[in-house]
Amino acid sequence: MTFLHYQLVVFVSVLCLTRIHRNLGMVSALGWTLWSLATLEGPGYIIVQTFTAWISWYGTWCFIKQKQLVESTPKTTGQQTASTRRKATPNALVHNRAHHDELTHALRTAKKELVVVSGWLSDRVVNDQFCTLLAGALDRGVNVHIAYGASDRDGQHRLSETATRALERLKEIGKRSRKGQLTIVQRPTHEKCLVVDKRYAIVGSFNWLANAHYRDRETSLKVHQRRVVVELAAACRGGDTRSTEVNGAVVEVA
Incomplete structure:
Protein backbone atom coordinates (compact mmCIF):
# COMPACT_ATOMS: atom_id res chain seq x y z
CA MET A 1 0.00 0.00 0.00
CA THR A 73 -32.64 26.90 14.83
CA PRO A 74 -36.38 27.79 14.59
CA LYS A 75 -37.59 28.86 11.18
CA THR A 76 -38.15 32.56 10.71
CA THR A 77 -41.64 33.83 9.99
CA GLY A 78 -40.72 34.38 6.36
CA GLN A 79 -39.44 30.81 6.01
CA GLN A 80 -42.54 29.40 7.71
CA THR A 81 -44.81 31.47 5.49
CA ALA A 82 -42.95 30.36 2.36
CA SER A 83 -43.12 26.72 3.46
CA THR A 84 -46.84 26.99 4.21
CA ARG A 85 -47.45 28.70 0.89
CA ARG A 86 -45.72 25.89 -0.99
CA LYS A 87 -47.85 23.24 0.76
CA ALA A 88 -51.18 25.08 0.68
CA THR A 89 -53.79 24.22 -1.91
CA PRO A 90 -54.21 27.23 -4.21
CA ASN A 91 -57.48 29.11 -4.42
CA ALA A 92 -59.48 28.70 -7.61
CA LEU A 93 -62.42 30.15 -9.49
CA VAL A 94 -65.56 28.11 -10.12
CA HIS A 95 -67.63 28.95 -13.19
CA ASN A 96 -71.15 28.13 -14.41
CA ARG A 97 -71.93 24.40 -14.59
CA ALA A 98 -68.91 23.55 -12.42
CA HIS A 99 -70.96 24.72 -9.41
CA HIS A 100 -73.25 21.72 -9.81
CA ASP A 101 -70.23 19.42 -9.92
CA GLU A 102 -68.87 21.02 -6.75
CA LEU A 103 -72.17 20.55 -4.91
CA THR A 104 -72.37 16.91 -5.98
CA HIS A 105 -68.75 16.33 -4.95
CA ALA A 106 -69.36 17.95 -1.56
CA LEU A 107 -72.37 15.72 -0.84
CA ARG A 108 -70.38 12.63 -1.81
CA THR A 109 -67.14 13.40 0.04
CA ALA A 110 -68.04 15.43 3.18
CA LYS A 111 -66.97 13.57 6.32
CA LYS A 112 -68.13 15.68 9.27
CA GLU A 113 -69.97 18.84 8.29
CA LEU A 114 -71.53 20.43 5.24
CA VAL A 115 -72.92 23.99 5.25
CA VAL A 116 -75.05 25.19 2.33
CA VAL A 117 -76.44 28.72 2.22
CA SER A 118 -78.69 29.77 -0.65
CA GLY A 119 -81.14 32.62 -0.96
CA TRP A 120 -83.84 30.38 -2.44
CA LEU A 121 -84.91 26.74 -2.68
CA SER A 122 -86.20 24.82 -5.69
CA ASP A 123 -87.11 21.20 -6.29
CA ARG A 124 -85.35 21.56 -9.64
CA VAL A 125 -82.14 21.33 -7.59
CA VAL A 126 -83.48 19.44 -4.56
CA ASN A 127 -84.37 16.59 -6.91
CA ASP A 128 -84.03 12.81 -6.70
CA GLN A 129 -80.27 12.86 -7.22
CA PHE A 130 -79.71 15.58 -4.63
CA CYS A 131 -81.94 13.85 -2.07
CA THR A 132 -80.16 10.53 -2.57
CA LEU A 133 -76.76 12.15 -2.07
CA LEU A 134 -77.98 14.12 0.96
CA ALA A 135 -79.39 10.98 2.57
CA GLY A 136 -76.10 9.23 1.91
CA ALA A 137 -74.15 12.02 3.60
CA LEU A 138 -76.42 11.89 6.65
CA ASP A 139 -76.03 8.10 6.79
CA ARG A 140 -72.24 8.62 6.93
CA GLY A 141 -72.74 10.76 10.03
CA VAL A 142 -72.29 14.12 8.29
CA ASN A 143 -74.07 17.06 9.95
CA VAL A 144 -75.68 19.19 7.24
CA HIS A 145 -76.68 22.80 7.84
CA ILE A 146 -78.94 24.43 5.20
CA ALA A 147 -79.92 28.12 5.34
CA TYR A 148 -82.22 30.04 2.99
CA GLY A 149 -84.62 33.00 3.05
CA ALA A 150 -83.85 35.97 0.78
CA SER A 151 -86.27 38.78 1.60
CA ASP A 152 -88.57 40.55 -0.86
CA ARG A 153 -89.46 44.27 -0.82
CA ASP A 154 -91.71 43.73 2.20
CA GLY A 155 -88.94 42.02 4.14
CA GLN A 156 -90.61 38.64 3.79
CA HIS A 157 -89.54 35.35 2.22
CA ARG A 158 -92.47 33.83 0.34
CA LEU A 159 -92.08 30.20 -0.66
CA SER A 160 -93.04 29.37 -4.22
CA GLU A 161 -94.61 26.02 -5.06
CA THR A 162 -91.28 24.61 -6.20
CA ALA A 163 -89.59 25.88 -3.01
CA THR A 164 -92.33 24.37 -0.84
CA ARG A 165 -91.86 20.99 -2.50
CA ALA A 166 -88.10 21.24 -1.99
CA LEU A 167 -88.53 22.10 1.69
CA GLU A 168 -90.90 19.19 2.26
CA ARG A 169 -88.40 16.79 0.68
CA LEU A 170 -85.63 18.12 2.89
CA LYS A 171 -87.78 17.71 6.00
CA GLU A 172 -88.61 14.13 5.10
CA ILE A 173 -84.94 13.24 4.63
CA GLY A 174 -84.11 14.86 7.97
CA LYS A 175 -86.79 12.85 9.79
CA ARG A 176 -85.40 9.59 8.40
CA SER A 177 -81.80 10.32 9.41
CA ARG A 178 -80.44 8.28 12.33
CA LYS A 179 -76.81 9.40 12.28
CA GLY A 180 -76.06 12.81 10.81
CA GLN A 181 -78.19 15.82 11.74
CA LEU A 182 -79.94 17.94 9.14
CA THR A 183 -80.55 21.51 10.31
CA ILE A 184 -82.72 23.76 8.13
CA VAL A 185 -82.65 27.47 8.94
CA GLN A 186 -84.88 30.14 7.39
CA ARG A 187 -83.50 33.64 7.88
CA PRO A 188 -83.09 36.84 5.83
CA THR A 189 -80.06 35.98 3.72
CA HIS A 190 -78.77 36.64 0.24
CA GLU A 191 -75.54 34.72 0.87
CA LYS A 192 -74.42 31.92 -1.44
CA CYS A 193 -71.88 29.75 0.30
CA LEU A 194 -70.77 26.12 0.46
CA VAL A 195 -68.44 24.97 3.29
CA VAL A 196 -67.11 21.39 3.42
CA ASP A 197 -65.60 19.98 6.65
CA LYS A 198 -63.89 23.33 7.32
CA ARG A 199 -61.45 22.19 4.61
CA TYR A 200 -62.61 24.57 1.92
CA ALA A 201 -65.40 27.00 1.09
CA ILE A 202 -66.95 28.31 -2.12
CA VAL A 203 -68.45 31.81 -2.06
CA GLY A 204 -69.91 33.74 -4.97
CA SER A 205 -73.02 34.47 -7.00
CA PHE A 206 -74.42 30.95 -7.35
CA ASN A 207 -77.68 29.99 -5.58
CA TRP A 208 -76.77 26.45 -4.59
CA LEU A 209 -80.29 25.17 -3.92
CA ALA A 210 -82.27 27.04 -6.57
CA ASN A 211 -80.23 27.53 -9.73
CA ALA A 212 -80.68 24.70 -12.20
CA HIS A 213 -80.86 26.43 -15.59
CA TYR A 214 -77.67 28.56 -15.68
CA ARG A 215 -79.22 31.37 -17.74
CA ASP A 216 -76.61 33.86 -16.52
CA ARG A 217 -72.89 33.64 -15.89
CA GLU A 218 -72.01 32.44 -12.39
CA THR A 219 -68.62 32.83 -10.72
CA SER A 220 -67.45 31.86 -7.23
CA LEU A 221 -64.16 31.69 -5.38
CA LYS A 222 -63.00 28.41 -3.83
CA VAL A 223 -60.76 29.07 -0.83
CA HIS A 224 -58.72 26.69 1.34
CA GLN A 225 -57.20 28.96 4.03
CA ARG A 226 -58.43 27.39 7.26
CA ARG A 227 -58.92 30.66 9.13
CA VAL A 228 -61.14 32.03 6.36
CA VAL A 229 -63.06 28.77 6.00
CA VAL A 230 -63.74 28.53 9.76
CA GLU A 231 -64.97 32.14 9.84
CA LEU A 232 -67.25 31.52 6.86
CA ALA A 233 -68.70 28.38 8.45
CA ALA A 234 -69.45 30.29 11.66
CA ALA A 235 -70.97 33.21 9.75
CA CYS A 236 -73.16 30.91 7.66
CA ARG A 237 -74.48 29.14 10.75
CA GLY A 238 -75.13 32.43 12.57
CA GLY A 239 -77.41 35.37 11.90
CA ASP A 240 -80.89 36.34 13.05
CA THR A 241 -83.02 33.23 12.86
CA ARG A 242 -86.68 33.32 11.96
CA SER A 243 -87.21 29.60 12.25
CA THR A 244 -84.96 26.63 12.68
CA GLU A 245 -85.81 23.05 11.84
CA VAL A 246 -83.63 20.18 13.01
CA ASN A 247 -84.30 16.82 11.37
CA GLY A 248 -87.54 18.19 10.00
CA ALA A 249 -89.00 19.47 13.30
CA VAL A 250 -89.33 23.15 14.19
CA VAL A 251 -87.35 23.70 17.40
CA GLU A 252 -86.95 27.48 17.57
CA VAL A 253 -88.90 30.48 16.39
CA ALA A 254 -87.46 33.98 16.94
Whole structure:
Protein backbone atom coordinates (compact mmCIF):
# COMPACT_ATOMS: atom_id res chain seq x y z
CA MET A 1 0.00 0.00 0.00
CA THR A 2 1.45 3.39 -0.98
CA PHE A 3 1.69 6.41 1.31
CA LEU A 4 -1.23 8.12 -0.49
CA HIS A 5 -3.42 5.06 0.05
CA TYR A 6 -2.63 5.28 3.76
CA GLN A 7 -3.82 8.90 3.80
CA LEU A 8 -7.15 7.82 2.31
CA VAL A 9 -7.50 5.08 4.95
CA VAL A 10 -6.65 7.57 7.71
CA PHE A 11 -9.18 10.11 6.41
CA VAL A 12 -12.05 7.62 6.02
CA SER A 13 -11.47 5.88 9.37
CA VAL A 14 -11.31 9.14 11.35
CA LEU A 15 -14.33 10.57 9.51
CA CYS A 16 -16.51 7.50 10.14
CA LEU A 17 -15.62 7.24 13.84
CA THR A 18 -16.13 10.98 14.38
CA ARG A 19 -19.63 10.75 12.88
CA ILE A 20 -20.40 8.04 15.44
CA HIS A 21 -19.01 10.08 18.35
CA ARG A 22 -16.60 12.96 18.77
CA ASN A 23 -14.40 11.11 21.26
CA LEU A 24 -14.11 8.05 19.03
CA GLY A 25 -12.82 10.27 16.23
CA MET A 26 -10.33 11.90 18.58
CA VAL A 27 -9.04 8.50 19.74
CA SER A 28 -8.69 7.41 16.12
CA ALA A 29 -6.70 10.54 15.22
CA LEU A 30 -4.46 10.07 18.25
CA GLY A 31 -3.92 6.42 17.34
CA TRP A 32 -2.85 7.31 13.83
CA THR A 33 -0.50 9.96 15.22
CA LEU A 34 1.24 7.45 17.51
CA TRP A 35 1.34 4.88 14.71
CA SER A 36 2.99 7.44 12.41
CA LEU A 37 5.63 8.29 15.02
CA ALA A 38 6.38 4.64 15.59
CA THR A 39 6.53 3.34 12.02
CA LEU A 40 7.16 6.12 9.51
CA GLU A 41 10.61 7.22 8.55
CA GLY A 42 11.25 10.85 7.86
CA PRO A 43 9.61 13.85 9.52
CA GLY A 44 7.80 14.82 6.30
CA TYR A 45 5.74 11.61 6.22
CA ILE A 46 4.99 11.87 9.93
CA ILE A 47 3.80 15.48 9.64
CA VAL A 48 1.60 14.79 6.59
CA GLN A 49 -0.10 11.72 8.10
CA THR A 50 -0.58 13.41 11.49
CA PHE A 51 -2.07 16.46 9.75
CA THR A 52 -4.42 14.20 7.74
CA ALA A 53 -5.65 12.48 10.89
CA TRP A 54 -6.35 15.62 12.88
CA ILE A 55 -7.76 17.73 10.05
CA SER A 56 -10.14 14.85 9.25
CA TRP A 57 -11.35 14.83 12.86
CA TYR A 58 -11.64 18.61 13.17
CA GLY A 59 -13.33 19.13 9.78
CA THR A 60 -15.87 16.37 10.38
CA TRP A 61 -16.71 17.63 13.87
CA CYS A 62 -17.21 21.21 12.64
CA PHE A 63 -19.52 19.95 9.91
CA ILE A 64 -21.59 17.97 12.42
CA LYS A 65 -21.88 20.95 14.80
CA GLN A 66 -23.00 23.27 12.00
CA LYS A 67 -25.61 20.79 10.83
CA GLN A 68 -26.99 20.41 14.37
CA LEU A 69 -27.11 24.19 14.75
CA VAL A 70 -29.10 24.64 11.54
CA GLU A 71 -31.56 21.89 12.46
CA SER A 72 -32.14 23.29 15.96
CA THR A 73 -32.64 26.90 14.83
CA PRO A 74 -36.38 27.79 14.59
CA LYS A 75 -37.59 28.86 11.18
CA THR A 76 -38.15 32.56 10.71
CA THR A 77 -41.64 33.83 9.99
CA GLY A 78 -40.72 34.38 6.36
CA GLN A 79 -39.44 30.81 6.01
CA GLN A 80 -42.54 29.40 7.71
CA THR A 81 -44.81 31.47 5.49
CA ALA A 82 -42.95 30.36 2.36
CA SER A 83 -43.12 26.72 3.46
CA THR A 84 -46.84 26.99 4.21
CA ARG A 85 -47.45 28.70 0.89
CA ARG A 86 -45.72 25.89 -0.99
CA LYS A 87 -47.85 23.24 0.76
CA ALA A 88 -51.18 25.08 0.68
CA THR A 89 -53.79 24.22 -1.91
CA PRO A 90 -54.21 27.23 -4.21
CA ASN A 91 -57.48 29.11 -4.42
CA ALA A 92 -59.48 28.70 -7.61
CA LEU A 93 -62.42 30.15 -9.49
CA VAL A 94 -65.56 28.11 -10.12
CA HIS A 95 -67.63 28.95 -13.19
CA ASN A 96 -71.15 28.13 -14.41
CA ARG A 97 -71.93 24.40 -14.59
CA ALA A 98 -68.91 23.55 -12.42
CA HIS A 99 -70.96 24.72 -9.41
CA HIS A 100 -73.25 21.72 -9.81
CA ASP A 101 -70.23 19.42 -9.92
CA GLU A 102 -68.87 21.02 -6.75
CA LEU A 103 -72.17 20.55 -4.91
CA THR A 104 -72.37 16.91 -5.98
CA HIS A 105 -68.75 16.33 -4.95
CA ALA A 106 -69.36 17.95 -1.56
CA LEU A 107 -72.37 15.72 -0.84
CA ARG A 108 -70.38 12.63 -1.81
CA THR A 109 -67.14 13.40 0.04
CA ALA A 110 -68.04 15.43 3.18
CA LYS A 111 -66.97 13.57 6.32
CA LYS A 112 -68.13 15.68 9.27
CA GLU A 113 -69.97 18.84 8.29
CA LEU A 114 -71.53 20.43 5.24
CA VAL A 115 -72.92 23.99 5.25
CA VAL A 116 -75.05 25.19 2.33
CA VAL A 117 -76.44 28.72 2.22
CA SER A 118 -78.69 29.77 -0.65
CA GLY A 119 -81.14 32.62 -0.96
CA TRP A 120 -83.84 30.38 -2.44
CA LEU A 121 -84.91 26.74 -2.68
CA SER A 122 -86.20 24.82 -5.69
CA ASP A 123 -87.11 21.20 -6.29
CA ARG A 124 -85.35 21.56 -9.64
CA VAL A 125 -82.14 21.33 -7.59
CA VAL A 126 -83.48 19.44 -4.56
CA ASN A 127 -84.37 16.59 -6.91
CA ASP A 128 -84.03 12.81 -6.70
CA GLN A 129 -80.27 12.86 -7.22
CA PHE A 130 -79.71 15.58 -4.63
CA CYS A 131 -81.94 13.85 -2.07
CA THR A 132 -80.16 10.53 -2.57
CA LEU A 133 -76.76 12.15 -2.07
CA LEU A 134 -77.98 14.12 0.96
CA ALA A 135 -79.39 10.98 2.57
CA GLY A 136 -76.10 9.23 1.91
CA ALA A 137 -74.15 12.02 3.60
CA LEU A 138 -76.42 11.89 6.65
CA ASP A 139 -76.03 8.10 6.79
CA ARG A 140 -72.24 8.62 6.93
CA GLY A 141 -72.74 10.76 10.03
CA VAL A 142 -72.29 14.12 8.29
CA ASN A 143 -74.07 17.06 9.95
CA VAL A 144 -75.68 19.19 7.24
CA HIS A 145 -76.68 22.80 7.84
CA ILE A 146 -78.94 24.43 5.20
CA ALA A 147 -79.92 28.12 5.34
CA TYR A 148 -82.22 30.04 2.99
CA GLY A 149 -84.62 33.00 3.05
CA ALA A 150 -83.85 35.97 0.78
CA SER A 151 -86.27 38.78 1.60
CA ASP A 152 -88.57 40.55 -0.86
CA ARG A 153 -89.46 44.27 -0.82
CA ASP A 154 -91.71 43.73 2.20
CA GLY A 155 -88.94 42.02 4.14
CA GLN A 156 -90.61 38.64 3.79
CA HIS A 157 -89.54 35.35 2.22
CA ARG A 158 -92.47 33.83 0.34
CA LEU A 159 -92.08 30.20 -0.66
CA SER A 160 -93.04 29.37 -4.22
CA GLU A 161 -94.61 26.02 -5.06
CA THR A 162 -91.28 24.61 -6.20
CA ALA A 163 -89.59 25.88 -3.01
CA THR A 164 -92.33 24.37 -0.84
CA ARG A 165 -91.86 20.99 -2.50
CA ALA A 166 -88.10 21.24 -1.99
CA LEU A 167 -88.53 22.10 1.69
CA GLU A 168 -90.90 19.19 2.26
CA ARG A 169 -88.40 16.79 0.68
CA LEU A 170 -85.63 18.12 2.89
CA LYS A 171 -87.78 17.71 6.00
CA GLU A 172 -88.61 14.13 5.10
CA ILE A 173 -84.94 13.24 4.63
CA GLY A 174 -84.11 14.86 7.97
CA LYS A 175 -86.79 12.85 9.79
CA ARG A 176 -85.40 9.59 8.40
CA SER A 177 -81.80 10.32 9.41
CA ARG A 178 -80.44 8.28 12.33
CA LYS A 179 -76.81 9.40 12.28
CA GLY A 180 -76.06 12.81 10.81
CA GLN A 181 -78.19 15.82 11.74
CA LEU A 182 -79.94 17.94 9.14
CA THR A 183 -80.55 21.51 10.31
CA ILE A 184 -82.72 23.76 8.13
CA VAL A 185 -82.65 27.47 8.94
CA GLN A 186 -84.88 30.14 7.39
CA ARG A 187 -83.50 33.64 7.88
CA PRO A 188 -83.09 36.84 5.83
CA THR A 189 -80.06 35.98 3.72
CA HIS A 190 -78.77 36.64 0.24
CA GLU A 191 -75.54 34.72 0.87
CA LYS A 192 -74.42 31.92 -1.44
CA CYS A 193 -71.88 29.75 0.30
CA LEU A 194 -70.77 26.12 0.46
CA VAL A 195 -68.44 24.97 3.29
CA VAL A 196 -67.11 21.39 3.42
CA ASP A 197 -65.60 19.98 6.65
CA LYS A 198 -63.89 23.33 7.32
CA ARG A 199 -61.45 22.19 4.61
CA TYR A 200 -62.61 24.57 1.92
CA ALA A 201 -65.40 27.00 1.09
CA ILE A 202 -66.95 28.31 -2.12
CA VAL A 203 -68.45 31.81 -2.06
CA GLY A 204 -69.91 33.74 -4.97
CA SER A 205 -73.02 34.47 -7.00
CA PHE A 206 -74.42 30.95 -7.35
CA ASN A 207 -77.68 29.99 -5.58
CA TRP A 208 -76.77 26.45 -4.59
CA LEU A 209 -80.29 25.17 -3.92
CA ALA A 210 -82.27 27.04 -6.57
CA ASN A 211 -80.23 27.53 -9.73
CA ALA A 212 -80.68 24.70 -12.20
CA HIS A 213 -80.86 26.43 -15.59
CA TYR A 214 -77.67 28.56 -15.68
CA ARG A 215 -79.22 31.37 -17.74
CA ASP A 216 -76.61 33.86 -16.52
CA ARG A 217 -72.89 33.64 -15.89
CA GLU A 218 -72.01 32.44 -12.39
CA THR A 219 -68.62 32.83 -10.72
CA SER A 220 -67.45 31.86 -7.23
CA LEU A 221 -64.16 31.69 -5.38
CA LYS A 222 -63.00 28.41 -3.83
CA VAL A 223 -60.76 29.07 -0.83
CA HIS A 224 -58.72 26.69 1.34
CA GLN A 225 -57.20 28.96 4.03
CA ARG A 226 -58.43 27.39 7.26
CA ARG A 227 -58.92 30.66 9.13
CA VAL A 228 -61.14 32.03 6.36
CA VAL A 229 -63.06 28.77 6.00
CA VAL A 230 -63.74 28.53 9.76
CA GLU A 231 -64.97 32.14 9.84
CA LEU A 232 -67.25 31.52 6.86
CA ALA A 233 -68.70 28.38 8.45
CA ALA A 234 -69.45 30.29 11.66
CA ALA A 235 -70.97 33.21 9.75
CA CYS A 236 -73.16 30.91 7.66
CA ARG A 237 -74.48 29.14 10.75
CA GLY A 238 -75.13 32.43 12.57
CA GLY A 239 -77.41 35.37 11.90
CA ASP A 240 -80.89 36.34 13.05
CA THR A 241 -83.02 33.23 12.86
CA ARG A 242 -86.68 33.32 11.96
CA SER A 243 -87.21 29.60 12.25
CA THR A 244 -84.96 26.63 12.68
CA GLU A 245 -85.81 23.05 11.84
CA VAL A 246 -83.63 20.18 13.01
CA ASN A 247 -84.30 16.82 11.37
CA GLY A 248 -87.54 18.19 10.00
CA ALA A 249 -89.00 19.47 13.30
CA VAL A 250 -89.33 23.15 14.19
CA VAL A 251 -87.35 23.70 17.40
CA GLU A 252 -86.95 27.48 17.57
CA VAL A 253 -88.90 30.48 16.39
CA ALA A 254 -87.46 33.98 16.94
